Amino acid sequence: MASWPTSADVESAASQIAGVAHRTPVATSRLVDDRAGAHLFFKCENLQRSGAFKFRGAYNALSRLSPSEAKRGVVTFSSGNHAQAIALAGQVLDIPRVIVMPSDAPSVKRVATEGYGGEVVLYDRDREDREEIGRRLARERGLTLIPPYDHPHIIAGQGTAARELFEDVGPLDFLFMPCGGGGLLSGSAIAARAMSPGCKVIGVEPAAGDDANRSFRSKQLQTVHNPTTVADGARTPSLGTLTFPLVLEYVSDMAAVDDSTLLRTMFYLWERLKLVVEPTGALGAAAALEGAQPILGKRVGVILSGGNVDLTQVSQWLAM
């Protein structure tokens, strides 16, 4: 399984998900372009099924299981968008799916996951190890473990978002997107190398969880433990065994933005583009608009990666 994903795999994922995942629109704005002095193209994965690009990888991975694997089902550990994506992809494909979630996960996430028909198994974040529970369930019930980013079919599936963007708008000078475990970033960078070879691909993290920035610069895998940031989709401890080498090979640079810059950008996108993007989903836009790279006069792609906002938190964010 641990074969390196290539642009042929991204292409194959694109046909695998065609007609099931949404081909999301590309948003543009004269006002945003004037402010940035550049041409910006926003790929709206906040409008993807289940509310984030994660459905692409989840469906690509689940639809490639053998009939007997599909019959037994899958397990994953995540409280976020990967859980919802696996729950929905399993519903579409009629594959049983178990989601291991912390007992204190926000109830909106648990309700959304159960709404897509996933079986939720709760664990105590302080006393239990979620990977251990996932592996035990896989063993005991014969389930296939589908990790959130470090898996060739997940990486290839996520790369289809960038692939569609290049198909729709042509070559770009820059492409910005968030980086958590690096599945979206490595898949998109593989697609960029094939479809727009001159494009600089930039991964963006929250400043409090900048392990991938440090890994990229030191070329040694760095980790971070439970960073405090509003970008909950990018709190991952480190890049993976597949995504780290892929990021080193394909990605041009990394950037980091602090939470107040991130929230300012998120609200700007809500106001100006009328697009509800979650904090993590605004990381790429924040780096592009706040001068992380010299984009003046350039053609710039930005992946708005997700839109699953817990609206009860908005008043806190406005106060930050």
Ligand SMILES: *Cc1c(COP(=O)(O)O)cnc(C)c1O
């Ligand atoms: C998971 C997620 C990310 C990070 O993706 P990785 O593949 O883990 O790097 C970014 N944005 C959103 C909205 C996500 O759900």
